[in-house]
Amino acid sequence: MSTRIDAAFPAGDLQQFEADGYVVARGLASRAECAAIKAVAQRDLAAVKAPVEFEADTQYPGAPASHSAPGGKTVRRLLQAYARDPVFARWGASSAVSARLRQLIGPRVELSQAHHNCVMTKNPSYSSVTSWHQDIRYWSYERPELISVWLALGREFFENGCLLVLPGTHQMEFAPAQLDESLFLRPDVERNKRLIRSQRRVELAPGDALFFHCRLLHAAGHNQTADTKFSLVFSYHAADNRPLAGTRSAALPDVALR
Ligand SMILES: O=C(O)CCC(=O)C(=O)O
Secondary structure (H helix, E strand, O other): OOEOOOOOOOHHHHHHHHHHOEEEEOOOEOHHHHHHHHHHHHHHHHHOOOOEEEHHHHOOOOOOOOOOOOOOOOEEEEOOHHHHOHHHHHHHOOHHHHHHHHHHHOOOEEEEOOOOOEEEEEOOOOOOOEEEEOHHHHOOEOOOOEEEEEEEOOOEOHHHOOEEEOOOHHHOOOOHHHEOOOOOEOOOOHHHHHHHOOOEEOOEOOOOEEEEEOOOOEEEOOOOOOOOEEEEEEEEEEOOOOEOOOOHHHOOOOEEOO
């Protein structure tokens, strides 16, 4: 199995990340690597191997109403990917990822086990719609500066619920009235409507890795195809950006990358 570690991000990619809050490293994982990761994900999905998050747990639009409703045991995430299997951990701590993160974050990078740290398993029949949000709501770190790396294990496109992003929003401030009580962007607010019109689809091929800032607004539709979509997602921060004591972000040790 080979991973592309030869080149780091070219300057243009770094500028794109700075300006837009995201950048895609095309073909960062090899076909063989994707196949090995996906095989373990498929095995764990078939066995519903804990810990998992069910679509019903989210209560997002389109999710089954409860665990006992039709589709109520549809898995949305295989959780704790780093500890779940070495094939996931190897990718999360790989030089291909860490070399690029060092360009974006600084010399000492750590992987957070607190959120993401999962395989997203977007099911064709019962997947929900994820509304516009910033992932920083999931963490409590000293600085709102984390980066997630979303590895496509198969093709990701609009019809199977690829990520949609609002470029540049990682640098914007939002008034409380623009967000609902769960910190989703309110689609009925005029200023938000304009922002939402600027959306871009992040279409990925297997092995492409999307690097995105934790303040970037993003969303995703449900999967309208016949096949489950698998994506492996880890999040990272600078070693000197500490999780706040007593929060969920501090509950599990961060993993220092070499
Ligand atoms: O694939 C999706 O539905 C979006 C997931 C997402 O945005 C998230 O977990 O933060």
